[in-house]
Amino acid sequence: MTPPKLQAPRGTYDVLPEQAPARLGLESVARRVLEGAGYERIETPAFEATELFSRGVGASTDIVQKEMYTFTDAGNRSLTLRPEGTAPICRAYVEHGLHTRPQPVKLWYLGSFFRYERAQAGRFRQFWQVGAETIGADDPAVDAESIALLWTVLTELGVGGIELRLGSLGTPATRADYRGRLAAYLRAHSEQLSPEVVARIDSNPLRAFDADDPGTQEVMAGAPLLMDALAAEDAEHFAEVRARLDVAGIAYRLDPTLVRGLDYYARTVFEFTSGELGAQSAVGGGGRYDGLVEQLGGPPTPACGWAAGVERILLSADHRPLPREVCDLYVAGVGVHAFALAAEARRAGLNVQLELAGRSRKGQRKQAERLGAVHVALVEPDGALVLVDSQSGEHVSVAGPTAAVAQILKGRHL
Numbered sequence: 001m002t003p004p005k006l007q008a009p010r011g012t013y014d015v016l017p018e019q020a021p022a023r024l025g026l027e028s029v030a031r032r033v034l035e036g037a038g039y040e041r042i043e044t045p046a047f048e049a050t051e052l053f054s055r056g057v058g059a060s061t062d063i064v065q066k067e068m069y070t071f072t073d074a075g076n077r078s079l080t081l082r083p084e085g086t087a088p089i090c091r092a093y094v095e096h097g098l099h100t101r102p103q104p105v106k107l108w109y110l111g112s113f114f115r116y117e118r119a120q121a122g123r124f125r126q127f128w129q130v131g132a133e134t135i136g137a138d139d140p141a142v143d144a145e146s147i148a149l150l151w152t153v154l155t156e157l158g159v160g161g162i163e164l165r166l167g168s169l170g171t172p173a174t175r176a177d178y179r180g181r182l183a184a185y186l187r188a189h190s191e192q193l194s195p196e197v198v199a200r201i202d203s204n205p206l207r208a209f210d211a212d213d214p215g216t217q218e219v220m221a222g223a224p225l226l227m228d229a230l231a232a233e234d235a236e237h238f239a240e241v242r243a244r245l246d247v248a249g250i251a252y253r254l255d256p257t258l259v260r261g262l263d264y265y266a267r268t269v270f271e272f273t274s275g276e277l278g279a280q281s282a283v284g285g286g287g288r289y290d291g292l293v294e295q296l297g298g299p300p301t302p303a304c305g306w307a308a309g310v311e312r313i314l315l316s317a318d319h320r321p322l323p324r325e326v327c328d329l330y331v332a333g334v335g336v337h338a339f340a341l342a343a344e345a346r347r348a349g350l351n352v353q354l355e356l357a358g359r360s361r362k363g364q365r366k367q368a369e370r371l372g373a374v375h376v377a378l379v380e381p382d383g384a385l386v387l388v389d390s391q392s393g394e395h396v397s398v399a400g401p402t403a404a405v406a407q408i409l410k411g412r413h414l
């Protein structure tokens with residue numbers, strides 16, 4: 001009996017070589033835009049103590065309740081594959097005392113994240129996010145600049161049909177008060193709501209705005225809105241954010257029902273969608289999370305950030321892959337002389353590819369074309385060496401590796 005075929009786990013995928021250039025292109029645009037604005041790269045571990053997410057993301061969120069890959073390691077610790085990047089970065093900010101550096105600390109990241117979700121087009125169980133966090137400043141310019149930078153990344157990558165939705169959640173105090181009023185409203189209409197929404201009236205009434213079922217949606221159309229209940233200073237902060245987006249020419253739609261699935265947001269929240277995507281239309285989003293650093297044991301620290309899905313950007317963007325590396329030299333020959341030439345040429349900084357499949361002369365010609373090699377070295381078993389200039393077709397006998405490398409470098413600098 002043949003053993004069952006091994007496949008990548010459900011909700012995961014392989015990046016094959018032909019898909020790599022588009023991802024590299026994305027990384028290079030994100031890096032240029034973000035580092036150009038003073039963001040520095042940060043990397044955190046792929047797994048963290050489970051408590052970081054239950055405390056940081058929120059115990060009643062979908063992520064923590066249903067979607068985490070949690071396991072116990074051999075040392076009996078509960079660990080979780082990171083479902084998002086903000087809580088780990090705030091953990092690192094506290095752990096390494098980054099609050100003693102000039103504020104705000106501006107960080108960006110690119111990495112993979114894990115959520116046990118129903119896999120479908122644009123939704124994976126291991127997915128990649130590019131993100132940026134600005135920690136240690138509450139100026140409305142931070143919110144507006146964050147949004148503008150994500151807008152620039154998406155636009156430069158050619159993501160089509162972008163729409164920006166914007167809202168404000170106020171401070172935790174306003175939100176707590178509003179939650180009470182919303183819960184009372186939901187309880188008064190509970191017979192029209194879906195059982196899932198009813199079950200969460202006390203733990204997370206805001207999620208009722210996200211519900212798909214028509215009965216709940218009808219009730220929500222008349223629900224009180226948080227944006228109408230903001231305290232004066234939060235309303236002012238939000239107006240200042242909008243004023244900056246207006247002068248930057250970034251269009252947005254105010255959406256009082258924008259909730260987002262994580263508990264740590266306060267004040268500004270935003271989400272970009274793309275018309276090029278189907279049901280999973282969110283490409284990226286984020287907001288302000290002024291209480292998170294303190295909740296994780298740090299000093300009171302305002303902060304704001306976003307994350308965007310790499311797969312969704314690639315699905316909705318026109319592809320502008322980076323050009324591949326030039327092959328300066330293809331060494332068409334086998335044996336120690338061929339190897340010595342490749343080694344010397346690489347030491348001189350040239351991009352070299354060796355013949356590894358024992359091709360015939362005819363096969364080698366084809367291979368040189370496939371690689372787009374600028375030069376081909378024909379190496380005989382006794383070490384005799386002929387250098388071919390692919391463009392002119394000129395063949396020159398050279399004395400040895402050093403002379404060959406010198407000749408190639410001379411051509412390169414012309």
Ligand code: AMP
Pocket residue numbers: 084115117122123124125126127128129261282283284285286307308309310311312
């Ligand atoms: P979130 O951390 O949920 O705010 O997600 C930010 C962005 O990450 C979303 O707008 C998506 O583009 C992307 N994203 C979130 N979850 C997934 C997933 N399961 N598969 C692919 N992309 C995702």
